[in-house]
Amino acid sequence: DTEVTQTPKHLVMGMTNKKSLKCEQHMGHRAMYWYKQKAKKPPELMFVYSYEKLSINESVPSRFSPECPNSSLLNLHLHALQPEDSALYLCASSQDYAGGGPLHFGNGTRLTVT
Amino acid sequence: GQNIDQPTEMTATEGAIVQINCTYQTSGFNGLFWYQQHAGEAPTFLSYNVLDGLEEKGRFSSFLSRSKGYSYLLLKELQMKDSASYLCACSRGSQGNLIFGKGTKLSVKP
Numbered sequence: 137d138t139e140v141t142q143t144p145k146h147l148v149m150g151m152t153n154k155k156s157l158k159c160e161q162h163m164g165h166r167a168m169y170w171y172k173q174k175a176k177k178p179p180e181l182m183f184v185y186s187y188e189k190l191s192i193n194e195s196v197p198s199r200f201s202p203e204c205p206n207s208s209l210l211n212l213h214l215h216a217l218q219p220e221d222s223a224l225y226l227c228a229s230s231q232d233y234a235g236g237g238p239l240h241f242g243n244g245t246r247l248t249v250t
Numbered sequence: 251g252q253n254i255d256q257p258t259e260m261t262a263t264e265g266a267i268v269q270i271n272c273t274y275q276t277s278g279f280n281g282l283f284w285y286q287q288h289a290g291e292a293p294t295f296l297s298y299n300v301l302d303g304l305e306e307k308g309r310f311s312s313f314l315s316r317s318k319g320y321s322y323l324l325l326k327e328l329q330m331k332d333s334a335s336y337l338c339a340c341s342r343g344s345q346g347n348l349i350f351g352k353g354t355k356l357s358v359k360p
Contacts, residue, residue, distance in 0.1 A: 167346050178337060178350035179293065192347065226292055233346040238283060241292040 139163050140242035142227050148248045151217060157245045159210040159227030165240075167191075167233040168210040170202060171226040173244075179226055185210060186233035217249045252276040254351035256338050261357045262328055270323045270354045272338035282314050282321045283348060285337040293337055296323070325356075333358045 140161045149155050159168065167186045171179035184192035185204040193202075199221075201213040210227055224246050228239040253275045262268040274282070281300040285293035297305055299314035299321060311324040325332055335355050339348040 169347060178352050181347050181349075184347050186346075192345075224290075230346050234344040237346075238295045238298050239346075239348055240295065243292045246290075 140227055140229055140240050142225075142242035142245050144245060145243065146246045146248075148250060149214065149217065150250055151219070153217075154213070154215045156214065157212040157225055157227075157247075159212075159242055160208055161229040161240070161242075162208055163229065163231075163240070164207075165229035165231050166207060167230045168204065169228040169230075169239060170210070170212055171228060171241075173224045173226055175223075183212075184233065191233060214247075217247075219249050222247055222249045252340070252342070252349055254338055254340060254349065256336075256351045256354045258352070259355045259357070261359060262325075264328055264330060264358055264360050266328050267324065267326050268328060268356065270325075270336050270338075270356065272321045272323070272351060274319050274321070274338070274340050274351075276319075276340045276342055276349070278343035278345075279316065279319075280341040280343055280345075282312075283339040283341070284310075284312050284321075284323045285339060285350075286334050287337060287353070288334045296336075328358050330358050330360070332356065 170182040173179045183202045188204045203211040224244045226244045227242040256272045284296040287293040297312035309326045335353040337353045338351040
């Protein structure tokens with residue numbers, strides 16, 4: 137079982153809805169990540185939080201809004217999404233951002249935008 | 251810039267050995283990671299190489315040559331459950347985020 141927990145596992149939302157994806161880890165990791173993965177493509181980085189501060193935003197549209205309430209939690213708020221945003225959204229954590237160690241992924245949220 | 255190349259697909263027979271190659275061109279290269287991803291599931295960490303040489307973990311081994319920008323993942327005694335995509339990924343400098351290759355889809359046949 138993964139030590140990074142994501143909820144919900146599946147989400148279907150309309151283009152006018154507001155929803156949130158949640159991620160939690162209790163490994164004491166200080167870096168947390170959001171990746172987006174389309175079918176048959178590799179994961180693509182969206183955001184990085186290091187010590188609860190946003191370190192990287194890979195030019196992600198503002199309809200995606202990350203939040204890191206504390207060192208164990210990471211949220212991704214969704215608003216006015218487009219059908220092309222349908223994908224697997226993966227949360228990951230690592231011991232610290234500059235440490236170069238492995239990322240540990242959650243099982244992801246499969247998002248469908250209708 | 252950066253570029254990570256690996257074969258798109260490979261097929262191997264149960265019980266055999268397969269080697270999946272990865273070449274990379276990454277400024278400020280720090281380390282090389284291999285992940286396994288079954289369809290519809292999250293990537294699972296397999297191995298991590300920082301220094302040149304071979305890292306062995308049970309049936310899985312990974313090799314790195316920094317001077318050649320080259321790595322491989324070696325899977326021995328293949329099992330049907332090893333059918334999955336194998337992702338090569340690089341980290342750079344002081345950045346912890348990983349840049350992934352496109353993945354190699356391995357099919358293990360009886």
